[in-house]
Amino acid sequence: MHSRRWFSLLWLVAAVAAVLVVFAACGDDEEEGTATGTPAGTAAATAKATGTPAGSPAAAVPELEDGVLQAGSDIAYAPIEFFEEGTQNAVGLDIDLGNALAEELGVTAEFTNSVFDGLITSLNSQRFDVIMSAMTVTDSRSKEIDFIPYFSAGTDILVAAGNPKNIKGVEDLSGLTAAAESGTIQEQQLKTENDNLKAAGKSEINVLIFSENPLAVEQLGIGRADAVLADSPVVANDARLSDGKLQALGLALESAPYGIGVRKDSPELKAALEGALQKIMASGKYDQILKDWGLESGSIQQ
Numbered sequence: 001m002h003s004r005r006w007f008s009l010l011w012l013v014a015a016v017a018a019v020l021v022v023f024a025a026c027g028d029d030e031e032e033g034t035a036t037g038t039p040a041g042t043a044a045a046t047a048k049a050t051g052t053p054a055g056s057p058a059a060a061v062p063e064l065e066d067g068v069l070q071a072g073s074d075i076a077y078a079p080i081e082f083f084e085e086g087t088q089n090a091v092g093l094d095i096d097l098g099n100a101l102a103e104e105l106g107v108t109a110e111f112t113n114s115v116f117d118g119l120i121t122s123l124n125s126q127r128f129d130v131i132m133s134a135m136t137v138t139d140s141r142s143k144e145i146d147f148i149p150y151f152s153a154g155t156d157i158l159v160a161a162g163n164p165k166n167i168k169g170v171e172d173l174s175g176l177t178a179a180a181e182s183g184t185i186q187e188q189q190l191k192t193e194n195d196n197l198k199a200a201g202k203s204e205i206n207v208l209i210f211s212e213n214p215l216a217v218e219q220l221g222i223g224r225a226d227a228v229l230a231d232s233p234v235v236a237n238d239a240r241l242s243d244g245k246l247q248a249l250g251l252a253l254e255s256a257p258y259g260i261g262v263r264k265d266s267p268e269l270k271a272a273l274e275g276a277l278q279k280i281m282a283s284g285k286y287d288q289i290l291k292d293w294g295l296e297s298g299s300i301q302q
Contacts, residue, residue: 058105061268063129069102069109070128074116076212077181077230079237079293080134080258081111093233094132096289097150097280104276115211117183120144123261129269131261134231136185138256146266147259148273151290151298154252155186156235158220158228161247165226170253171196175203176226179216182209186229189254213238220246233295257300 058064073094075081081092090111102109112128119131123145137147159167165176170193180186187209194204208225210216217238219225228235232252239248262270280286281301290296 058107058272061105061272063266063269064105064107064272067107069098069105069107069130071098071109071111071130071132072114072119072122072128073111073131073133074119074212075111075113076214077116077134077234078241079233079295080231081132093151093289093293093295094134096292097286098132100280100285100289101273101276104279105272116181117211119183120261123263126263129262129266130273133261134234134258135261136231136256137259138185141261144264145261146264146270147257147261148270148277149257149259149300150277151258151295152255152300153231153233153258153298154255155189155229156232156251156253157249158217158230158235158238158246159226159249160220161242161245163247163249167227167249169251170229173205173227175205177206177208177224178227178229179208179210179219179225180229181213181216182211184230185254185256186231190229217246233298 058067063069071094073081073090075083075090075092077092079092081090081094083089084091090113095109095111098109098111111132114122114127116133116135119133119135120141122128123131131145134151134153135141135147136153137149141147155170157167157170159165165172167173167176170189173190173193174197178190180190187207190205190207194207197204208216208219210219213228213230213234216225216228216230220228221242228238230238232248235248239246260273262273277286286301287296287299290299
Protein backbone atom coordinates (compact mmCIF):
# COMPACT_ATOMS: atom_id res chain seq x y z
CA MET A 1 0.00 0.00 0.00
CA HIS A 2 2.81 2.38 0.95
CA SER A 3 4.81 1.52 -2.20
CA ARG A 4 1.78 2.16 -4.41
CA ARG A 5 1.31 5.56 -2.83
CA TRP A 6 5.00 6.35 -3.35
CA PHE A 7 4.76 5.37 -7.01
CA SER A 8 1.69 7.59 -7.46
CA LEU A 9 3.49 10.49 -5.86
CA LEU A 10 6.46 10.09 -8.18
CA TRP A 11 4.16 9.97 -11.21
CA LEU A 12 2.40 13.18 -10.10
CA VAL A 13 5.70 15.05 -9.63
CA ALA A 14 6.86 14.00 -13.09
CA ALA A 15 3.59 15.11 -14.69
CA VAL A 16 3.71 18.52 -13.01
CA ALA A 17 7.31 19.01 -14.13
CA ALA A 18 6.38 18.21 -17.71
CA VAL A 19 3.54 20.73 -17.66
CA LEU A 20 5.86 23.43 -16.28
CA VAL A 21 8.35 22.79 -19.10
CA VAL A 22 5.58 23.17 -21.70
CA PHE A 23 4.36 26.44 -20.17
CA ALA A 24 7.91 27.77 -20.01
CA ALA A 25 8.40 27.03 -23.72
CA CYS A 26 5.11 28.71 -24.60
CA GLY A 27 6.08 31.71 -22.54
CA ASP A 28 9.34 32.11 -24.45
CA ASP A 29 7.51 31.93 -27.80
CA GLU A 30 4.95 34.55 -26.76
CA GLU A 31 7.61 37.00 -25.59
CA GLU A 32 9.49 36.71 -28.90
CA GLY A 33 6.28 37.24 -30.90
CA THR A 34 5.46 40.39 -28.94
CA ALA A 35 8.90 41.83 -29.52
CA THR A 36 9.02 41.19 -33.25
CA GLY A 37 5.32 41.73 -33.98
CA THR A 38 5.49 39.26 -36.90
CA PRO A 39 7.22 35.93 -37.61
CA ALA A 40 10.77 36.59 -38.77
CA GLY A 41 11.41 36.49 -42.52
CA THR A 42 7.76 36.37 -43.55
CA ALA A 43 6.92 39.08 -46.10
CA ALA A 44 3.21 38.33 -46.01
CA ALA A 45 3.16 38.62 -42.22
CA THR A 46 5.03 41.92 -42.40
CA ALA A 47 2.49 43.29 -44.87
CA LYS A 48 -0.37 42.18 -42.64
CA ALA A 49 1.18 43.88 -39.60
CA THR A 50 1.92 47.15 -41.37
CA GLY A 51 -1.21 47.33 -43.49
CA THR A 52 0.85 47.75 -46.67
CA PRO A 53 0.90 44.96 -49.29
CA ALA A 54 4.30 43.25 -49.57
CA GLY A 55 6.25 44.44 -52.62
CA SER A 56 4.05 47.51 -53.20
CA PRO A 57 5.68 50.93 -53.84
CA ALA A 58 4.45 52.00 -50.41
CA ALA A 59 6.25 49.22 -48.55
CA ALA A 60 9.37 51.34 -48.03
CA VAL A 61 7.47 54.53 -47.13
CA PRO A 62 7.19 55.11 -43.35
CA GLU A 63 4.07 57.27 -43.65
CA LEU A 64 2.21 54.52 -45.50
CA GLU A 65 3.02 51.61 -43.18
CA ASP A 66 -0.57 51.68 -41.91
CA GLY A 67 -1.88 51.26 -45.45
CA VAL A 68 -3.44 54.74 -45.52
CA LEU A 69 -2.48 57.98 -47.28
CA GLN A 70 -3.81 60.69 -44.96
CA ALA A 71 -4.49 63.90 -46.90
CA GLY A 72 -5.37 67.26 -45.37
CA SER A 73 -7.78 69.39 -47.39
CA ASP A 74 -10.12 72.37 -47.12
CA ILE A 75 -13.13 70.54 -48.52
CA ALA A 76 -15.13 73.62 -49.51
CA TYR A 77 -13.61 74.55 -52.87
CA ALA A 78 -15.74 73.02 -55.61
CA PRO A 79 -15.03 71.51 -58.07
CA ILE A 80 -11.56 70.78 -56.68
CA GLU A 81 -12.79 69.33 -53.39
CA PHE A 82 -16.20 69.60 -51.74
CA PHE A 83 -18.84 67.64 -49.87
CA GLU A 84 -21.83 66.41 -51.82
CA GLU A 85 -24.82 68.44 -50.73
CA GLY A 86 -26.32 67.18 -47.51
CA THR A 87 -23.59 64.58 -46.96
CA GLN A 88 -20.08 64.16 -45.62
CA ASN A 89 -19.04 62.43 -48.84
CA ALA A 90 -16.03 64.28 -50.23
CA VAL A 91 -15.80 64.53 -54.02
CA GLY A 92 -13.89 66.58 -56.58
CA LEU A 93 -10.73 66.66 -58.66
CA ASP A 94 -8.34 66.34 -55.71
CA ILE A 95 -10.37 63.54 -54.16
CA ASP A 96 -10.34 61.50 -57.36
CA LEU A 97 -6.65 62.13 -57.98
CA GLY A 98 -5.80 61.29 -54.39
CA ASN A 99 -7.71 58.02 -54.63
CA ALA A 100 -5.99 57.18 -57.93
CA LEU A 101 -2.54 57.83 -56.47
CA ALA A 102 -3.32 55.78 -53.37
CA GLU A 103 -4.58 52.90 -55.50
CA GLU A 104 -1.37 52.98 -57.52
CA LEU A 105 0.60 52.76 -54.27
CA GLY A 106 -1.55 49.93 -52.95
CA VAL A 107 -3.02 51.91 -50.06
CA THR A 108 -6.23 53.79 -49.26
CA ALA A 109 -6.65 57.60 -49.30
CA GLU A 110 -8.41 59.33 -46.43
CA PHE A 111 -9.15 63.07 -46.50
CA THR A 112 -9.26 65.20 -43.36
CA ASN A 113 -11.24 68.44 -43.60
CA SER A 114 -9.20 71.38 -42.28
CA VAL A 115 -9.05 75.17 -42.57
CA PHE A 116 -6.88 76.10 -45.56
CA ASP A 117 -4.84 78.69 -43.70
CA GLY A 118 -3.66 76.05 -41.22
CA LEU A 119 -2.90 73.19 -43.59
CA ILE A 120 0.88 73.66 -43.75
CA THR A 121 1.17 73.92 -39.97
CA SER A 122 -0.97 70.81 -39.54
CA LEU A 123 1.10 68.90 -42.09
CA ASN A 124 4.36 69.77 -40.36
CA SER A 125 2.75 68.74 -37.06
CA GLN A 126 2.14 65.31 -38.65
CA ARG A 127 -1.62 65.56 -38.43
CA PHE A 128 -1.68 64.06 -41.91
CA ASP A 129 0.79 62.79 -44.53
CA VAL A 130 0.16 65.21 -47.41
CA ILE A 131 -1.85 68.25 -48.44
CA MET A 132 -4.20 67.98 -51.41
CA SER A 133 -6.20 71.19 -51.41
CA ALA A 134 -5.79 73.25 -54.57
CA MET A 135 -2.64 74.71 -53.03
CA THR A 136 -0.68 76.84 -55.47
CA VAL A 137 3.07 76.32 -55.40
CA THR A 138 4.84 79.50 -54.26
CA ASP A 139 8.37 80.37 -53.16
CA SER A 140 7.25 81.16 -49.62
CA ARG A 141 5.33 77.90 -49.23
CA SER A 142 8.20 75.95 -50.76
CA LYS A 143 10.43 77.12 -47.93
CA GLU A 144 8.17 75.27 -45.50
CA ILE A 145 7.20 72.12 -47.41
CA ASP A 146 7.94 70.31 -50.67
CA PHE A 147 5.50 70.12 -53.59
CA ILE A 148 4.60 67.74 -56.38
CA PRO A 149 2.91 69.76 -59.18
CA TYR A 150 -0.20 68.13 -60.63
CA PHE A 151 -2.56 70.81 -62.02
CA SER A 152 -2.48 74.42 -63.20
CA ALA A 153 -4.87 77.29 -62.52
CA GLY A 154 -4.93 81.08 -62.34
CA THR A 155 -7.03 83.66 -60.52
CA ASP A 156 -10.44 84.70 -61.82
CA ILE A 157 -12.91 87.28 -60.52
CA LEU A 158 -16.54 86.57 -59.70
CA VAL A 159 -18.94 89.52 -60.04
CA ALA A 160 -22.66 90.19 -60.12
CA ALA A 161 -24.40 89.28 -63.38
CA GLY A 162 -23.93 91.97 -65.98
CA ASN A 163 -20.75 93.18 -64.25
CA PRO A 164 -22.37 96.45 -63.04
CA LYS A 165 -19.07 97.84 -61.69
CA ASN A 166 -17.33 97.22 -65.03
CA ILE A 167 -14.52 95.23 -63.43
CA LYS A 168 -11.96 93.88 -65.89
CA GLY A 169 -9.05 93.13 -63.60
CA VAL A 170 -7.74 93.48 -60.06
CA GLU A 171 -6.72 97.10 -60.72
CA ASP A 172 -10.39 97.99 -61.30
CA LEU A 173 -11.22 97.08 -57.70
CA SER A 174 -9.87 100.42 -56.46
CA GLY A 175 -12.43 101.88 -54.05
CA LEU A 176 -14.55 98.71 -54.19
CA THR A 177 -15.00 95.75 -51.83
CA ALA A 178 -13.48 92.40 -52.72
CA ALA A 179 -13.65 89.12 -50.81
CA ALA A 180 -11.30 86.13 -50.75
CA GLU A 181 -10.40 83.10 -48.67
CA SER A 182 -7.81 83.34 -45.92
CA GLY A 183 -4.33 82.09 -46.74
CA THR A 184 -4.91 81.93 -50.49
CA ILE A 185 -2.96 83.41 -53.37
CA GLN A 186 -5.89 85.77 -53.89
CA GLU A 187 -5.51 87.28 -50.43
CA GLN A 188 -1.90 88.06 -51.28
CA GLN A 189 -2.86 89.45 -54.70
CA LEU A 190 -5.31 91.85 -53.08
CA LYS A 191 -2.69 92.94 -50.57
CA THR A 192 -0.15 93.52 -53.35
CA GLU A 193 -2.66 95.52 -55.38
CA ASN A 194 -3.44 97.69 -52.37
CA ASP A 195 0.26 98.43 -52.01
CA ASN A 196 0.32 99.48 -55.67
CA LEU A 197 -2.81 101.62 -55.30
CA LYS A 198 -1.46 103.31 -52.19
CA ALA A 199 1.83 104.09 -53.92
CA ALA A 200 -0.12 105.58 -56.83
CA GLY A 201 -2.26 107.70 -54.52
CA LYS A 202 -5.46 105.85 -55.47
CA SER A 203 -8.26 104.50 -53.31
CA GLU A 204 -7.45 101.10 -51.87
CA ILE A 205 -9.60 97.98 -52.05
CA ASN A 206 -11.76 97.17 -49.06
CA VAL A 207 -10.68 93.57 -48.54
CA LEU A 208 -12.91 91.01 -46.80
CA ILE A 209 -11.24 87.73 -45.80
CA PHE A 210 -13.13 84.57 -44.86
CA SER A 211 -12.17 81.09 -43.67
CA GLU A 212 -13.95 79.43 -46.61
CA ASN A 213 -14.65 80.44 -50.21
CA PRO A 214 -18.45 79.89 -49.96
CA LEU A 215 -18.59 82.55 -47.24
CA ALA A 216 -16.89 85.03 -49.56
CA VAL A 217 -19.32 84.21 -52.38
CA GLU A 218 -22.20 84.71 -49.99
CA GLN A 219 -21.07 88.31 -49.40
CA LEU A 220 -21.17 88.96 -53.14
CA GLY A 221 -24.61 87.41 -53.40
CA ILE A 222 -26.09 89.70 -50.73
CA GLY A 223 -24.39 92.82 -52.08
CA ARG A 224 -21.79 93.32 -49.34
CA ALA A 225 -18.93 92.70 -51.78
CA ASP A 226 -18.40 93.79 -55.36
CA ALA A 227 -16.20 90.88 -56.33
CA VAL A 228 -14.74 87.58 -55.16
CA LEU A 229 -11.26 86.42 -56.12
CA ALA A 230 -10.59 82.67 -56.31
CA ASP A 231 -9.01 80.08 -58.58
CA SER A 232 -10.45 80.08 -62.09
CA PRO A 233 -12.14 76.61 -61.91
CA VAL A 234 -13.78 77.58 -58.63
CA VAL A 235 -15.04 80.92 -59.90
CA ALA A 236 -16.48 79.23 -63.00
CA ASN A 237 -18.25 76.69 -60.79
CA ASP A 238 -19.63 79.38 -58.45
CA ALA A 239 -21.04 81.28 -61.43
CA ARG A 240 -22.60 78.11 -62.84
CA LEU A 241 -24.37 77.36 -59.56
CA SER A 242 -25.70 80.90 -59.04
CA ASP A 243 -28.79 80.57 -61.29
CA GLY A 244 -27.56 83.44 -63.44
CA LYS A 245 -27.03 85.87 -60.53
CA LEU A 246 -23.24 85.82 -60.74
CA GLN A 247 -20.72 85.65 -63.55
CA ALA A 248 -17.06 84.84 -64.01
CA LEU A 249 -14.83 87.28 -65.88
CA GLY A 250 -13.02 84.35 -67.49
CA LEU A 251 -9.54 85.37 -66.39
CA ALA A 252 -6.57 83.19 -65.49
CA LEU A 253 -4.30 85.70 -63.76
CA GLU A 254 -0.84 84.55 -62.66
CA SER A 255 -1.42 80.92 -63.62
CA ALA A 256 0.66 78.52 -61.57
CA PRO A 257 0.65 74.83 -60.61
CA TYR A 258 -1.19 73.26 -57.71
CA GLY A 259 1.07 71.00 -55.70
CA ILE A 260 0.65 68.02 -53.41
CA GLY A 261 2.28 69.25 -50.21
CA VAL A 262 4.76 66.91 -48.51
CA ARG A 263 6.90 67.42 -45.42
CA LYS A 264 10.56 68.06 -46.14
CA ASP A 265 11.46 65.05 -43.99
CA SER A 266 9.35 62.71 -46.14
CA PRO A 267 11.60 62.07 -49.18
CA GLU A 268 10.41 58.46 -49.60
CA LEU A 269 6.77 59.53 -49.70
CA LYS A 270 7.51 62.32 -52.17
CA ALA A 271 9.37 59.93 -54.49
CA ALA A 272 6.58 57.34 -54.26
CA LEU A 273 3.90 59.90 -55.09
CA GLU A 274 5.91 61.30 -58.00
CA GLY A 275 6.21 57.79 -59.40
CA ALA A 276 2.50 57.13 -58.91
CA LEU A 277 1.59 60.40 -60.63
CA GLN A 278 3.72 59.51 -63.64
CA LYS A 279 2.01 56.13 -63.86
CA ILE A 280 -1.55 57.46 -63.80
CA MET A 281 -0.53 60.03 -66.42
CA ALA A 282 0.93 57.32 -68.64
CA SER A 283 -2.13 55.10 -68.22
CA GLY A 284 -4.57 57.89 -69.18
CA LYS A 285 -6.27 57.83 -65.78
CA TYR A 286 -5.05 61.37 -65.01
CA ASP A 287 -6.59 62.76 -68.22
CA GLN A 288 -9.84 60.91 -67.59
CA ILE A 289 -10.21 62.38 -64.09
CA LEU A 290 -9.66 65.91 -65.42
CA LYS A 291 -12.20 65.22 -68.17
CA ASP A 292 -14.73 63.96 -65.63
CA TRP A 293 -14.62 67.37 -63.95
CA GLY A 294 -14.35 69.43 -67.14
CA LEU A 295 -10.88 70.63 -66.13
CA GLU A 296 -8.77 69.41 -69.07
CA SER A 297 -7.33 72.90 -69.57
CA GLY A 298 -5.51 72.60 -66.24
CA SER A 299 -3.51 69.55 -67.25
CA ILE A 300 0.21 69.95 -66.58
CA GLN A 301 0.88 67.51 -69.43
CA GLN A 302 -0.10 70.15 -71.99
